[in-house]
Amino acid sequence: MTDWVAELCRFVGVASDYRGFDGQLIQVAPDTQVAVLRAMGLDVTSEADARVVLHRIRTVEEQRQLPQELIVTAGQPAKFPVSRTVSWSLETESGEKVVESGEAVQSIAIPALPIGIHRLCLNGEFTSWVLARPLRALNLSDLIAEPRIWGVLTALYGLTDKTAASLGSYHSLGEYAAAMAMHGADFVGINPIHAMGQVRPDDVVSPYSPSHREFLNTWYCTETGSASCDLINYRAALQENAAALDDGFEEFLRLPDGAPEKRSLAGFRASGGARLRDFAVFEALAFRFGSDWRKWPTPYQDRDSGAVAAFAHDHEQEIALVEWGQWQSDVQLANAQTRAIKAGMRLGLYLDLAVGPRLGGAETWSKDTALVTGATLGAPPDPLGPSGQSWGLAPLCPIRIRKQGYAGFARLLRTVMRHAGMIRIDHVLGLMRSYWIPEGSEEGTYVRYPFDALLAVVAIESVRTKSIVIGEDLGLVPSGLREKTEAAGIYGLDVLQYMRSEDGGFVDTSKTRKKAVCAFATHDTPTIAGFFAAEDARVRAEIGSIDRTCFANVRADRQAAAQTLGASRPVQEIHRRLARSSSEIVAVQLDDIAERKDQQNLPGTVDEFPNWRLKAPFSVSDIKTSDAFVCLGTEMSAQSRSNQNGMEKDNDLQDCSHVAH
Numbered sequence: 001m002t003d004w005v006a007e008l009c010r011f012v013g014v015a016s017d018y019r020g021f022d023g024q025l026i027q028v029a030p031d032t033q034v035a036v037l038r039a040m041g042l043d044v045t046s047e048a049d050a051r052v053v054l055h056r057i058r059t060v061e062e063q064r065q066l067p068q069e070l071i072v073t074a075g076q077p078a079k080f081p082v083s084r085t086v087s088w089s090l091e092t093e094s095g096e097k098v099v100e101s102g103e104a105v106q107s108i109a110i111p112a113l114p115i116g117i118h119r120l121c122l123n124g125e126f127t128s129w130v131l132a133r134p135l136r137a138l139n140l141s142d143l144i145a146e147p148r149i150w151g152v153l154t155a156l157y158g159l160t161d162k163t164a165a166s167l168g169s170y171h172s173l174g175e176y177a178a179a180m181a182m183h184g185a186d187f188v189g190i191n192p193i194h195a196m197g198q199v200r201p202d203d204v205v206s207p208y209s210p211s212h213r214e215f216l217n218t219w220y221c222t223e224t225g226s227a228s229c230d231l232i233n234y235r236a237a238l239q240e241n242a243a244a245l246d247d248g249f250e251e252f253l254r255l256p257d258g259a260p261e262k263r264s265l266a267g268f269r270a271s272g273g274a275r276l277r278d279f280a281v282f283e284a285l286a287f288r289f290g291s292d293w294r295k296w297p298t299p300y301q302d303r304d305s306g307a308v309a310a311f312a313h314d315h316e317q318e319i320a321l322v323e324w325g326q327w328q329s330d331v332q333l334a335n336a337q338t339r340a341i342k343a344g345m346r347l348g349l350y351l352d353l354a355v356g357p358r359l360g361g362a363e364t365w366s367k368d369t370a371l372v373t374g375a376t377l378g379a380p381p382d383p384l385g386p387s388g389q390s391w392g393l394a395p396l397c398p399i400r401i402r403k404q405g406y407a408g409f410a411r412l413l414r415t416v417m418r419h420a421g422m423i424r425i426d427h428v429l430g431l432m433r434s435y436w437i438p439e440g441s442e443e444g445t446y447v448r449y450p451f452d453a454l455l456a457v458v459a460i461e462s463v464r465t466k467s468i469v470i471g472e473d474l475g476l477v478p479s480g481l482r483e484k485t486e487a488a489g490i491y492g493l494d495v496l497q498y499m500r501s502e503d504g505g506f507v508d509t510s511k512t513r514k515k516a517v518c519a520f521a522t523h524d525t526p527t528i529a530g531f532f533a534a535e536d537a538r539v540r541a542e543i544g545s546i547d548r549t550c551f552a553n554v555r556a557d558r559q560a561a562a563q564t565l566g567a568s569r570p571v572q573e574i575h576r577r578l579a580r581s582s583s584e585i586v587a588v589q590l591d592d593i594a595e596r597k598d599q600q601n602l603p604g605t606v607d608e609f610p611n612w613r614l615k616a617p618f619s620v621s622d623i624k625t626s627d628a629f630v631c632l633g634t635e636m637s638a639q640s641r642s643n644q645n646g647m648e649k650d651n652d653l654q655d656c657s658h659v660a661h
Contacts, residue, residue, distance in 0.1 A: 004050040009033050011054060012040065013398060013448030015433075021382040021476060028445040035438030036445060039374035040397055066108075066120070066128045068402055069453050074115040074132040079107045082122075090130065091119045115460050117405055129405040131453055136489025137462035137469050139515075140584050144346050147584065150636040151187030151350060152180050153519065154590040155600055156220060157207070157232060158615040167237040169223045170332035172620075173349070174339030179623040181343035183633030187422055188340065189350035189587060191523065191600075191612075193217045193333070195279070195326075197361055198286040205234050205612055206601075208354045208426065209392060211291065211361030214415045215279050216329035218245060232613040248328070249321050268327040275366070278303060280322035281312045282362040292360030294373070303367055330419075337419045347421030347468065353412070355427040356393030363394070370400035370408050375436040378444055379475075388444065390437050396430075398449045406457045413458060417465035422585075428471030428490065431455065432481050451481075455488040462489070470517050470585075474498070492516040494583060496574065497531055504557065505564030509581035518583035520574050520592065523600040527589060528571045530597040532562045543608040571595050579635045586636065590616060593628050 009016055014036050020026050037044045044050050065082050072078040082104055089101040093116040100111045108120075113132040120128040140149065159168035159176050177188045196219065197211030210217075219237070222244035255261055269276060282293070285308070289296040299307035312319060333349075340348035356377050357363035364371050371394040379389040401409060416423050425431070432451045437444035462469050471490045473482055482492055494516045499507040512518045520528055526536045534555040541551035567573035571592055578586050591600070594617030602609040623629055 004047045004054060005030065005033060005037075005044070008037065008042070008044065008050045008054040008057075011057060012037070012042070013433075014040075015446040015448070018380070018446050020380060026380070029443055032438060032441055032443045032445055035441055036375060036436050036447065039372050039395075039436065039438055040399055040447075041372070042399075064127065065122055069129045069131055069406075069450065070110075070120065071131045071133060071452060071456050072110060072113065074134055075112050077112050078110045080110065081107045086122045087124070089121045089124075091121070093117045093119070095119060115463060117407070117410065117457070117460070119405075129402075131406070131456040131460070133456035133459045134463045136487070137459040138466060139489055139491075140468065143466075143468075148586065149186040149346060149584070150579075150586040150588065151185045151189060151345075151347070152590050152593075153189040153350075153523075153587050154616060155523070155612070155614065156190040156193060157612065160232075160615050166224065166240060167219055167232060167234075168616075169220050170329065170336050171223060173220075173333075174336035175620045176616075176623065177336065177340035177345060177348065178343035179620045180629070181340065181345045182624060183629045184637045185633070186345050187347040187350040188345075189422075189424070190352065192352040192354045192426075193220060194354055194357075195362065197283065198291045199238075200291070207352075207612065209358045210354055210363075211286075211357060212279055212282075212363040212366075213354055213357055214275065214363070214412055215326055216333060218325040218329050221245075221325065221329045221332050222248070230615050231610050232615060234613070245321065245325055249324050252324060264331070265324060265327045268330065269323055272323070272326070276323060276326065277319070278366060279326075279362050280319040281308065282365050283322040284315045284318040285311060286362075287318065293362075293365045294360045301365075303365055333419045337421070341421075345421075349420045350422040350424065350470075351416055351420040352424045353416045353426060354393075355430055356391070356395065358392055359394050361394075368404065368408065370397050370404055371395065372397045372400075373439075375438045375444075377430070378435050378437045380435055380444065387442065388437070395434055395436050395447065396449070398447065402450055402453070406453060409454065410457050410461055413461040414465060417461060417467035420465075420467050422468040422470065424470040424472055424493075425458070425490075426472050427475075428473050428485060429475060429477060429481060431458075431471075432478050432484075451484065455484060455490070458490060459488055472522075474522075486513075486515050491585060493522075494518045494581075495522060495525065496520045496578070497525060500561070501564075503564055504560040506561065506577070509577045512581045512583045514582050514584055516583045517585040517587050518578055518581040519587040519589070520578065521589060521599070524603050526599050527596055528574050528592045529595045530599055532558050532570050533597055534558045535597045536599065536602060539602060539605075539609060543605065545604060575632060576635060579638075588632065588636075590618065593632060594618060 006016055014033055015028060016033060017025055017027050034044055042053050044053055065086060066080055070080060085103065085105050087103055088108055090099045091097065092099060110130065115132050115134055118130040118132060119126060120130050156168045156173055159172045160166065180188055191207040192210060193216055194210035194213040195215035196217050199205060219241050222241050224240035224244045252261060285300055289300065293301055299305050337348045359373050359376060363369060364373050373394055375395055377391045377393040377395050381388045431449060431454045433446045433448050435444050436447050458469055469490045471485050471492060473485065473492045474495060485492065492513055492515065494512045496506055497520055501507050509518065530536060537546065537551045537554035540546045541548055562570055565573045575588060578588065596617055598614060600614055601611045605611065618626065
């Protein structure tokens with residue numbers, strides 16, 4: 001590795017080495033580092049290029065009186081030293097009102113500011129973003145007096161009520177939430193509901209590979225078809241959905257011009273502005289040319305081209321349909337949250353923010369994107385993925401996001417939070433560092449992010465929208481990450497099946513983190529029944545991804561874990577242990593209540609497993625009357641009371657061992 005390239009990498013946060021899963025130091029190839037630098041937009045192909053770019057960046061930094069971003073506590077004044085006399089002004093994040101201005105000789109005295117991202121100018125030129133953050137993000141104690149809550153995790157695509165529709169809907173989400181609220185659940189968590197775009201029906205439809213995360217999935221704003229099996233048929237469902245959207249839009253167009261619905265859509269369009277318009281144009285183009293804009297005819301790859309403008313002019317009806325679909329989705333999602341809260345839930349919807357959009361989707365086509373398309377997010381090699389993982393998702397560029405004042409990241413958070421009492425940031429590790437794999441390469445490396453600033457933005461939007469934030473902090477966790485996220489008010493995720501004790505069982509759930517969601521599984525891991533049956537390992541052995549010896553070892557380990565429970569019904573015992581956890585938030589999977597063995601997604605498989613296709617095991621009426629839910633609600637509520645009183649009351653927990661599902 002040349003000295004100039006290595007120094008440039010250090011300066012912009014590109015790792016030249018990192019620790020693998022086994023603790024071994026991995027050296028990153030020089031070509032990989034150069035490719036990552038180029039993906040960031042730095043014109044580097046040689047040592048000489050690196051020297052020029054580094055000199056330019058260093059010169060800019062050395063000329064700064066103050067750092068590019070200043071983090072202050074909202075409501076408290078702050079001082080920052082300057083090396084020479086300057087005139088300065090401070091503007092609100094809207095840029096419309098000067099809050100304070102003056103002459104500074106030795107330091108600038110920043111007044112107490114409201115939460116937000118503000119602009120500091122020195123001598124008439126923009127200098128720094130001032131991130132005025134609250135002390136921390138919103139926590140449970142800010143909302144309710146009880147020390148803990150519990151809720152249910154499920155998949156929206158599967159909430160079909162079995163005979164009512166071929167795909168779940170925002171309406172069915174509200175009905176399911178209300179039914180769960182009857183048993184004391186305070187939230188219902190679902191998969192990401194970002195806009196998926198024009199995917200082919202035969203594609204693997206992962207909600208974690210969206211087209212644009214600032215817009216909603218319109219698949220869920222209609223209820224069509226009938227459910228004839230336990231698996232979703234996406235080909236049929238999407239065809240029915242498209243027809244239903246067309247019919248609904250035609251009916252909308254027949255309304256008189258002064259109708260409340262048309263006024264509501266007009267307001268939605270005005271609020272969405274150019275970003276909504278661009279997304280709708282993209283969708284119309286994608287319907288014509290395919291879902292990946294990188295494969296479109298060249299004139300249409302640039303959103304500012306004359307060809308795109310001409311296309312938009314000629315296809316106003318298709319564009320209006322997309323905008324109407326987004327409005328409908330937003331209204332229906334808001335109604336689902338209202339339904340949940342009115343039914344008694346304290347938080348209501350628990351929504352999921354995917355780690356990134358797919359490379360060729362609408363979000364990377366946007367004009368002011370801070371995303372890059374010359375690399376993909378992924379993961380380094382580990383035992384389950386010896387060659388590493390390439391996720392096909394666009395990384396966020398740390399240079400661009402700082403230049404933009406974190407506006408895009410803040411807007412994304414605000415969008416996901418607006419109809420949610422709680423959100424989950426998938427792979428929150430990515431706020432500190434992400435693993436980039438350059439286009440055409442098999443090897444990647446880590447890229448460092450402005451972690452403190454991103455945490456400040458999360459806290460700002462959390463308090464603004466009154467939404468609790470969960471950070472999915474599983475995997476190879478960088479040192480110091482959990483301490484910083486907790487200090488910022490972000491809850492972690494404790495997954496019991498990963499928390500094993502020396503005797504082969506599970507750790508005492510009284511040892512789980514207080515500021516965490518405690519659950520047994522995620523959508524990517526076995527259910528309770530699937531775990532103890534080693535169902536995931538059985539499937540992997542069957543398709544040849546592991547050998548029979550590995551399967552036998554996994555099965556023996558799981559059987560030993562079951563023995564440590566000392567219970568004839570492992571599912572009920574695990575739920576009892578979750579109920580006794582120290583965590584403020586407990587999550588139970590709908591699939592586990594039904595003792596289902598199959599999990600929602602088996603990582604590393606495509607056609608070998610029905611990923612993202614399982615339908616809900618219960619209907620709304622089932623949930624309202626099922627003994628399983630009555631029992632679960634009693635256990636969770638009893639333990640919440642005992643936690644509040646500071647004493648154990650295991651005898652208050654109803655015996656559910658007799659309940660059959």
